[in-house]
Amino acid sequence: MTLPDNFLHIAEFLKSSNTFYTIAIGMDSTYGYVSKSYDVNFSTTSNTLAGQHFSVTLHPDDIAICEKGGAACFNDPDKLISVTLRKHDGRGGYIVTQWDMQAMFDKDGSPLGIFCLGYNITDFVESQDNLKDANLKLDEIHYIQSHEVRKPLANIMGLTEMLLSTNEPQDTATILPKLAQATKELDAIVHRLSN
Structure with missing residues (x-):
C-alpha cells in the first residue's frame, strides 16, 4: 500500500520509534503498511504482518471495537478516532494499547483505508x-x-x-x-x- 503524503510523512518520521507504532489497514481489512516496531512487538513469526487480517493481533473481544472505530473514521474523515485495544504480547497474554486513527483517501477521493498511530499504555492501565x-x-x-x-x-x-x-x-x-x-x-x- 502506498500511503498518501500526509500519512507517509508521519510513518517516515516514526519508522524507527520504539514508543509509537504506525500501521495502515486497507479496505480489504488487511495490513497494508506496518512499522518495524509494530512487527517487532506483535508479529507471531519472523515475517511481517503486512498482508494479514488486522484481527490477528487483537484480543477477540476488541475486534468489534476496532471495526466500530474504523467505520467512525469514514463517517467523520477529518476527525481522529481514539480507541483502546488489547494486543497479543507473544507470551499468552495481552498488552493494552491506545490508538488514534483516521481515514485515508487517494487523490481522487476514493477510500484507501485507515492510518493508525498507537502506543503501549499497559503500565498506565496497571x-x-x-x-x-x-x-x-x-x-x-x-x-x-x-x-x-x-x-x-x-x-x-x-x-x-x-x-x-x-x-x-x-x-x-x-x-x-x-x-x-x-x-x-x-x-x-x-x-x-x-x-
Missing part, C-alpha cells in the same frame, strides 16, 4: 488498577476506623474514666476485665488493619 485497589483498601480502612474502632476505644475511654473516679475495690474488680476485653478487641482490629 497503575490505574493498582490505585483503584489501594483506594478500595483505604475506604475499607476508613470504614473500620470510623465504625469498628470506635466501640472498643469508647469502651476503653469510658472504663478508664470509671476507674479514675472510683475508690471501691469491687468496682475496680468489675471494670478491669471489661477494660481488658475492650483492649483485646481493639488489638484484634489493629492487627487486621495491618494485614
Whole structure:
C-alpha cells in the first residue's frame, strides 16, 4: 500500500520509534503498511504482518471495537478516532494499547483505508488498577476506623474514666476485665488493619 503524503510523512518520521507504532489497514481489512516496531512487538513469526487480517493481533473481544472505530473514521474523515485495544504480547497474554486513527483517501477521493498511530499504555492501565485497589483498601480502612474502632476505644475511654473516679475495690474488680476485653478487641482490629 502506498500511503498518501500526509500519512507517509508521519510513518517516515516514526519508522524507527520504539514508543509509537504506525500501521495502515486497507479496505480489504488487511495490513497494508506496518512499522518495524509494530512487527517487532506483535508479529507471531519472523515475517511481517503486512498482508494479514488486522484481527490477528487483537484480543477477540476488541475486534468489534476496532471495526466500530474504523467505520467512525469514514463517517467523520477529518476527525481522529481514539480507541483502546488489547494486543497479543507473544507470551499468552495481552498488552493494552491506545490508538488514534483516521481515514485515508487517494487523490481522487476514493477510500484507501485507515492510518493508525498507537502506543503501549499497559503500565498506565496497571497503575490505574493498582490505585483503584489501594483506594478500595483505604475506604475499607476508613470504614473500620470510623465504625469498628470506635466501640472498643469508647469502651476503653469510658472504663478508664470509671476507674479514675472510683475508690471501691469491687468496682475496680468489675471494670478491669471489661477494660481488658475492650483492649483485646481493639488489638484484634489493629492487627487486621495491618494485614
